[in-house]
Amino acid sequence: MLSYRHAFHAGNHADVLKHWLLVELAEYLNQKDKPYWYIDTHAGAGYYALDSEYAQKNAEFDTGVGRLWQRSDAPATLARYLDIVRSANPDGALRHYPGSPGFAREVLRPDDRLRLFELHPTDYVHLTDNFKHEKRARVEKADGFALLKSLLPPAPRRALTLIDPPYEDKKDYRRVVDTLEDALKRFPGGVYAVWYPLLQRAEVREMKKQLAKLPAKGWLDVELAVRTPSADGFGMHGSGLFVLNPPWTLPERIKATLPYLVKTLAEDKGAAFKLDYQIA
Numbered sequence: 001m002l003s004y005r006h007a008f009h010a011g012n013h014a015d016v017l018k019h020w021l022l023v024e025l026a027e028y029l030n031q032k033d034k035p036y037w038y039i040d041t042h043a044g045a046g047y048y049a050l051d052s053e054y055a056q057k058n059a060e061f062d063t064g065v066g067r068l069w070q071r072s073d074a075p076a077t078l079a080r081y082l083d084i085v086r087s088a089n090p091d092g093a094l095r096h097y098p099g100s101p102g103f104a105r106e107v108l109r110p111d112d113r114l115r116l117f118e119l120h121p122t123d124y125v126h127l128t129d130n131f132k133h134e135k136r137a138r139v140e141k142a143d144g145f146a147l148l149k150s151l152l153p154p155a156p157r158r159a160l161t162l163i164d165p166p167y168e169d170k171k172d173y174r175r176v177v178d179t180l181e182d183a184l185k186r187f188p189g190g191v192y193a194v195w196y197p198l199l200q201r202a203e204v205r206e207m208k209k210q211l212a213k214l215p216a217k218g219w220l221d222v223e224l225a226v227r228t229p230s231a232d233g234f235g236m237h238g239s240g241l242f243v244l245n246p247p248w249t250l251p252e253r254i255k256a257t258l259p260y261l262v263k264t265l266a267e268d269k270g271a272a273f274k275l276d277y278q279i280a
Contacts, residue, residue, distance in 0.1 A: 010048035011061030011097040013265045014239035016068065017224045018164070018195045019103045020081040021241050024254065025160055025191055026107040027080060028247040035111040036158035038104040039151055041144025041179075042165050043116040045126035046101045050094060063226075066094055067264050075257045080107070100162055101127070105134060112136065115151055117144035145179050152186035159187065164195040173203040177210045180244065184215055191245050192216075198238035200229055208242060216244040218279035220251065224261055228270025237270070248279050 009015070029036050050061050068074060069085045084106045088096045098106070101116050108114065114137040118124045124141045131137040140147065148161065163179065165172040176194055183192060194211065196204055212219055225238030243250070258273040265271065 009060050010099070011050060011066065011094075012064040013060075013224065013226045014064075014195070014197070014236075015097070016064050016081075016261065016265065017222070017239055018241055019098070019100065020078060020257075021222070021243075021254070022100060022103055022160075022162060022193065023081045023084070023107055024077070024250060025193060025243070025247070026104060028249065029158065029160055029191070030107070030109060032158075034158055035109070035113070035156045036160060037113045037115055037151070037154040037156065038101075038108055039115045039117075039148065039154075039159055039161040040101055040104070041117050041148055041161070041163045043101050043118045043123075043127055043139075043144075044099045044120075045118075045123045046099050046116075046130035047088070047126075048097045048099060050097055061094070061097060063267065064265065065097060069094060071264070075260055077253055077257045078260075100164060101131065101137070104160075105131075105137070108136065110136070114138070116140070117142050117147055119143050145175050148179060149182055149186060152183055152190070154187070154190075157187075157189070159190045161190060161192045162195070163192065167197060170203055173207040176207055177214075180211065181214055184244070188215070188217075189245065191243065191247075194242045194244075196240050196242065197236045198223060198225055198229075198240060199236055200234075208240075211242050211244065212278075214244060218246060218248075218277070219244050220246040220277035220279065221274070222254065222258070222276075223274040224258065224265070225270060225272050226262075226265050227267040240274075246277065246279060251275065251277050251279070 116139045118127050128139050220243045223240035227237045229237045262271045262273050
């Protein structure tokens with residue numbers, strides 16, 4: 001199923017949570033001099049034009065990054081994320097938003113590497129074009145679930161992997177667990193981050209339960225809901241990020257920021273956050 005296009009949702013509340021935490025994870029890895037790889041199994045286009053027909057259809061960025069990027073009261077933990085957004089919009093108008101590879105590109109150092117997978121033919125073309133001059137990046141038109149194993153363990157024995165499927169197919173939830181079970185056997189020391197939608201579906205709860213049982217050194221699960229779940233049970237009311245082998249410093253760094261995001265991105269009184277973790 002290749003109908004999903006992230007351009008419709010670029011810069012929304014889910015992107016804010018995902019990309020802020022992606023920057024946090026990368027900056028932690030940057031503390032060591034040794035290089036690492038950033039691996040993105042569902043990389044998308046890499047960058048998005050917010051004035052495009054896709055992005056303007058629902059203008060989801062207005063209630064996401066649009067509420068944040070020019071505020072002066074943002075916590076220090078959001079500074080790097082917001083600086084990257086601003087650097088993509090130097091004229092002061094919010095017209096562009098980086099995808100996950102775009103944020104990684106800005107945070108990674110000269111000796112680090114990006115390995116990007118994208119299966120959608122149109123997004124693959126855009127991704128290739130956006131990174132054609134980036135010597136640190138390798139872009140492949142492939143199923144990231146299937147090809148992740150070919151990269152593990154990475155040459156530098158350090159890596160941050162983002163798994164961010166569209167979940168159009170319910171099998172994606174099971175594939176996430178199976179892929180990470182295999183990844184931990186091949187490379188148990190890697191940092192693995194899984195984005196997921198907050199939906200009133202059993203598959204979400206079961207996936208998280210299974211992820212917590214995997215043989216990692218620890219895990220962290222953070223959720224940001226921006227609205228009350230709909231009465232009919234349909235629609236996404238927030239999103240989450242589940243991290244295997246998270247930095248031990250991550251809970252303290254992010255817990256004070258989450259109330260700010262709830263307040264700033266809330267669409268009704270149902271907005272809230274959850275933060276659970278077990279870190280050895």
